[in-house]
Amino acid sequence: MSVYKLTYFNVPALAEPIRFLLSYLEIDFEDSRFEPEQWPSIKPTMPFGKVPILEIDGKILNQSTAICRYLSKKAGLAGSDEWESLLIDIAVDNINDLRQAISLQVFEPNEESKAEKYVTLTNETIPLYMNNFENIVGENGGYFVNGKLSFADIYFVAVMEFYIIMLKMDLLNGRPNLQAHKKKVLDIPQIKSWIAKRPAFSMQL
């Protein structure tokens, strides 16, 4: 049996879709979390100076989306043919574009640029993406792709949690399809168990 070790800050963010998928697969994993003050000494030891990483039998893997796609294949959540896999990959990258726009605003070090980005983010980017997602889920039987659970659904719910908190905006407000979608994902028994047992997280990255 393979040994899995996940290393990240003590927050959900980019690690949480991996934690959700490992839980969905009922794979035991070491959930190694560090505090922000440990990061300067850890950063130089990480591939490209970034986390999360997942170690499988000591082999170090970076890039959370690639890791999630790999785990999703094992879970049967990465598409039943190449076309469906394509649609799921597109949905995940659309979700990542929104996540990244939020992240770039929240972590922008220049105060003036941060203020400018906030205006674009809240007036244009978030309404555009969230309204599209609301419609896509409405038109696809309550899921992102083809009326069935996929990697994209788990990814959206797991990764957006932290960025919504960081942004201090309820992005699901007034979007009933996405509210029902979130409930459905969090009601999956293995994910419900994970949420019930996961440690409280700090708010700092």
Added chain:
Amino acid sequence: MSVYKLTYFNVPALAEPIRFLLSYLEIDFEDSRFEPEQWPSIKPTMPFGKVPILEIDGKILNQSTAICRYLSKKAGLAGSDEWESLLIDIAVDNINDLRQAISLQVFEPNEESKAEKYVTLTNETIPLYMNNFENIVGENGGYFVNGKLSFADIYFVAVMEFYIIMLKMDLLNGRPNLQAHKKKVLDIPQIKSWIAKRPAFSMQL
């Protein structure tokens, strides 16, 4: 036979890996290019207001990396098993992180933030990524993954061309493994033919 139509600005950038892969597959495609002044009227008609899009038999696909992965599977360039596909996906996302860091600096609208980003990009991000890529290609028999041509190799050469031009820095200078790697990709007969026949591009996005 399916009908392929690619829509993008008249530059390589995010569309070029798709053009390389369609050429590699010897798939005829309509290479629809527009000028910057046409963009305001095109943008609202595009998924999430972005390009490139690829239409296959009229079905509109966005997200260039997802499209490339789909085409790569048809070309046998997406990995021979799930583990190799994971390693290729990781390599592509590492490449995308560098591409995006360059893009975020080049297109940063705030002048002060743009200057700050330039310092981080040239002193930290570019050396870190390019030196790692040089080593990775050196350690993997001249390719990004497992000593054989994959999606990651074509993606790197095709996507970086434009961003290197935008940045006005020769990122391959002093990196012989990456120079040889570029030559090898551009010497693939179908890619060589594409380069010989592709239209001259404008420098504006």
